[in-house]
Amino acid sequence: xxxxxxxxxxxxxxxxxxxxxxxxxxxxxxxxxxxxxxxxxxxxxxxxxxxxxxxxxxxxxxxxxxxxxxxxxxxxxxxxxxxxxxxxxxxxxxxxxxxxxxxxxxxxxxxxxxxxxxxxxxxxxxxxxxxxxxxxxxxxxxxxxxxxxxxxxxxxxxxxxxxxxxxxxxxxxxxxxxxxxxxxxxxxxxxxxxxxxxxxxxxxxxxxxxxxxxxxxxxxxxxxxxxxxxxxxxx
Numbered sequence: 382x383x384x385x386x387x388x389x390x391x392x393x394x395x396x397x398x399x400x401x402x403x404x405x406x407x408x409x410x411x412x413x414x415x416x417x418x419x420x421x422x423x424x425x426x427x428x429x430x431x432x433x434x435x436x437x438x439x440x441x442x443x444x445x446x447x448x449x450x451x452x453x454x455x456x457x458x459x460x461x462x463x464x465x466x467x468x469x470x471x472x473x474x475x476x477x478x479x480x481x482x483x484x485x486x487x488x489x490x491x492x493x494x495x496x497x498x499x500x501x502x503x504x505x506x507x508x509x510x511x512x513x514x515x516x517x518x519x520x521x522x523x524x525x526x527x528x529x530x531x532x533x534x535x536x537x538x539x540x541x542x543x544x545x546x547x548x549x550x551x552x553x554x555x556x557x558x559x560x561x562x563x564x565x566x567x568x569x570x571x572x573x574x575x576x577x578x579x580x581x582x583x584x585x586x587x588x589x590x591x592x593x594x595x596x597x598x599x600x601x602x603x604x605x606x607x608x609x610x611x612x613x614x615x616x
Contacts, residue, residue, distance in 0.1 A: 383485070383542060383577070384428070385437035386420055388412050392468050395445040410440075414468070421476050429480035437485040437511055437542060438472050441492045458528060461489025462497035473505050485511040485540055493518045495539070496531040509538030512574075514564060515587070516546050516555030523567050534572040541569065541576035545600050547587025561603045569607070578604045 389410035390396030396412040399405040421438065428434045442465055469486045476484060486503060488494040492513040510533060519525035533539055544564060546555030555561065569576055578600070579585075583592040589601035597605060 382433065383435045383437050384424055385440050385542070386417050387440040388417065389441045389443065391442060391444050392417070392439070392465075397443075397445060417472065418475055421472055422479070425476040425479035425482070428482060432482060435483045435485060435540075436476060436480075437487075438469060438476075439487065441513060442487065442489045443491045444489065458494055459497035461494060462501070465489060466501060466503065469503060473503065473508060477505070481507060484508040485542065487511040487513075490529075491518070492543070494529045495533050496529060499531050499533050499536060502537055509540055511540050511542040513543040514541065514568070515544065515553050516560040517552035521555070521560060523563065526564075526568065530568070530572070534574060539572070539574055541574050543579040544569075544576060545579045545587040545589070545604075547598070547600060549586045553587045557599055557603045561600060565603075565607055 387410060388396065390412040392412055393414045394412055396408070397410050398407060399409050417439070421436070424436065428436075442461065444461070465486075465488065473484060473486075476482070484505065484507060486508055487510060488496065488498060492511060495510055495512060498510060512530065514526065519529055530539070545553070546557075546560045547553040568574060578589060579587065581589050583590050583594060587600055588598050589604060590596065591598060
């Protein structure tokens with residue numbers, strides 16, 4: 382199981398808010414570092430005895446509203462890691478006071494940019510790296526996605542904790558043929574990446590299941606197929 386601090390935004394900076402019709406608290410994606418520190422202090426104490434639980438310390442770091450980045454919070458590749466690394470070091474220190482659980486850290490631009498990590502990884506031996514990819518990530522370009530992954534799996538553990546495709550949002554719009562199989566073959570299988578697909582809910586997008594909670598969507602059917610293949614390396 383993965384426990385994730387589901388912040389969306391820059392640490393101690395602007396944060397995204399959930400749509401009002403979801404019925405969630407206004408600050409569900411809070412980026413306050415003090416709050417994150419408190420959460421991980423408590424989570425580490427509570428789950429220290431269960432080594433099957435992985436801690437994903439920050440969902441999607443992104444520079445929302447920053448003047449020097451492209452619309453949507455996308456920074457120049459590799460820039461975000463320089464600033465995020467010391468922030469993750471501090472969170473990991475707090476976790477390690479209580480627990481030895483495996484940890485996942487990530488880069489910026491919605492957890493899609495891992496450039497810079499290979500040259501300056503975190504020193505903690507039980508920390509790997511999470512990666513989020515959707516059809517709109519890097520424009521869906523295999524070459525640009527390769528650049529963002531930056532051959533990190535050659536030296537570090539990389540876990541794709543979010544990937545998928547759907548039809549209700551421009552960034553998520555894609556198909557099995559146009560995105561899903563490409564991503565599976567070019568990245569999940571080629572680099573032997575562990576992965577979890579997003580998400581098992583008929584209303585959150587991209588959905589793996591229809592509102593009857595029984596019928597797989599197009600992405601759900603692909604994921605079922607991949608789960609049957611040892612070469613897909615699911616966890």
